[in-house]
Amino acid sequence: MVLICKAEPEHVKGIARVCTEGYWATYSEMFSKKYIKAVVQEFYNEKRILNEVTNSGKEWGGYFVALEDGEVIGAGGGGMIAETTGEVFVLYLDPIRRGEGIGTMLLDAITRQQKEEFGAKDQWVSVAKENQKGIPFYEAREFICCSEQPVYRSIEKENPVSLRYWRRL
Template sequence: MDIVIEKPSHQHITEIAQICAAGWRQTVEGRLSKAYQDKNVAYWYNHDKVRSDIDSGNYSHVALIDSKVVGTIGGAMTGPERGDVYVLYVDEAYRYQGIGRRLLGALTDKQIAEGALEQWVSVEKDNWHGIPFYKARGFVLQGEQMTEVASGETQVSLKYRRDVG
């Protein structure tokens, strides 16, 4: 299996939207209502928003197998020495094959080149795909953030940090 990591383009919009929507829904399943999930997916993963996020660099890399998008990552520098991971999802059929590790490595290299000494990520509480992944790569829990979302439900994110410089 030949995995190619590259910058996303507009031809990847549909696949990025599908992978991110499915992955995000899995992380909040059973904790946030379907109505809220639908609203959130419609906002973050509609084609115009994904296009805008590709153009702004918020989606930094995609993983391709035979020209098919099987994963994506995005993030940005949020301080002079701080990089954040905003999104990292891998198509469920391709998980546990090193794709997430390679995507995180590509974003980390980019952020280090931009001056990052530390990297942060927020992970949904009870996300048993994401939490072990980030812990295995040296991220350490820094705290918990509770946010009341528009539907009145509470979303709980865990904040993780690691040194990269």
């Protein structure tokens, strides 16, 4: 059985694993290895994730995890970007567990937090333009594409383009 709960420090290693593996599986055909390594090192290292698990609030609501037999098989989180507007900042699964409804369960948990705790009325997510593992999921959950924007990361010269997706809650 898959359970969704707010992440605790004991889940940090598992979050780092699913986000790292999920990122590689999603982007290895789009971005260079160098770029992926730099992003994964910056965002999905255990020290940063521990800090993000233990410090949450309105702007970053903390990680939610999908657990099966105590093992992390998915992770995601978001925060409020305006008074009544939430955003999903991160959402990854163990790559072999896609298509079982686990992403929907995590998205629902993030959305419930944003609506119930923070009064969100709408929600955004950024998805890489070529990400065919992510875009159909958000479109199936009634997000619509509103704009395109470059992603500037200081760590590498590659500048992928993101699509900004939006839905009313």
